[in-house]
Amino acid sequence: MESRAARLTLAYDGSRFAGWQLQPGQRTVQGVLEVALEALAGEPLRAQAAGRTDAGVHAEGQVVGVRLPEGRRLPLKALVQGLNGLLPEDVAVREAAFVPDGFDARRSARGKRYRYRIWNRATRCPLRRGTHWQIFPPLDCEPMRRAATALEGEHDFQAFRSADCPAKTTVRRLDRVAVAPGEPGEIVVEVRGTAFLKHMVRNVVGTLVEIGRGKRPEGDVPRLLASRDRRLAGPTAPAHGLCLMEVYY
Template identity: 40%
Template sequence: MYKRVAIEFSYDGTDFYGYQIQPSVRTVQGELEKALERIFKVKVPTVAAGRTDTGVHACGQVAAFDCPNPRLSENDIRNALNANLPGDIYVRRVWFTHDKFNPRYEAKKRIYHYYILNSEFKDLFLQRYVWWFPYELDIEAMRKGARFLVGTHDFAAFSKKDEEKENTVKTIFNVRVVKLRRELILIRVEGISFLRGMVRSIVANLVKVGTHQWPPERIEEVLLSKDRTESAGLAPPHGLFLYRVLF
């Protein structure tokens, strides 16, 4: 008798070729499924709430799988996983859920955090987790630009590549630009689902506004264009975190 298990876990994406399993390269899903196979001596497929790109981190990724040993408690599974996972993945929480639970389809909200170190000098101890941007940024202008992104829109211009099969209409609940401390800026994006590279594209476009190269209204023009060539491109991956998934 299998039990459906959900896990919430963190990872440092620096040394991974993204989340999704791929042959011949190190991925988060690959390491997770290797650990499960070591524990249960059989292959255990997993499904996750989101697929992060190469170099992107997570604080609250959620995955689900069928546990082959029904005698194990939630705490047993958590301890076994953390004993078998590499040091750059850590399971924070485990819970039993209903038999058909799929975090990809049941998520009601995904929250991403993007960190910008807006300082003259690079911080060697933060460089894996922030975008070092040594030029002045106008936070208020970025907030004005962010307002155009809230709601249900066609985000084709904010995707990493042509999304031929995917619906490019997405709903964004909120985009906040927060100064956490004098030199650290957080861009928090909340939505139901996202196109590939969409959050990094949002950040890159808002930074363009923050440097006064674009007026805030330019964000709406890019959105309405549905054309990636009108966009400012992508912010670096290492400042991005999948912060939390809500069900």
């Protein structure tokens, strides 16, 4: 049957999902979205995301490509409302648009922006436990900010990818790595780049937090990049602090 390419912008609370990607027996964002798409379209549809977020990672602006059957000409507004009526409360479609036939949510993307949120107080914060990494000892934001700028530009990020990262090459370009205070108690790390290795943002944040705690010198980043050794960089920051904010095309 003829079909027409569309893209959906999705927001989700990653807490109760085993990540984006379809996995048998697991609740995934792709899984619940494809159930809703099939209910609306009357036939199975495949959804392809710009970024396959890990278990627990949130999204404000995930982008998903889908081919809609031409037979049922559904206006975009009805598509958004229909899907939102069918989706569970932890996923929502923010908008929908038709795109040229060659559109590929993943390959057509020019870049992505992630936000990582840290809650830096001596006591737990119940209302932020699902969205922030709680760090009890005080972090010094300024060394973190300066260290982050050393990550900007094109580098070999071998030292910042997970052991099971399947990518063949490890050179990536980060356009912006910014560390800034948010509301009182909050530190926000924003990372924008063309493409990312597995756990790359979380490994960057884990390393910056060690710098903020004074456990690692702020000038350490160039040495880590040059080492290409994952064991030298910091720990992987937890998934629930991370949010995919935007995908650029």
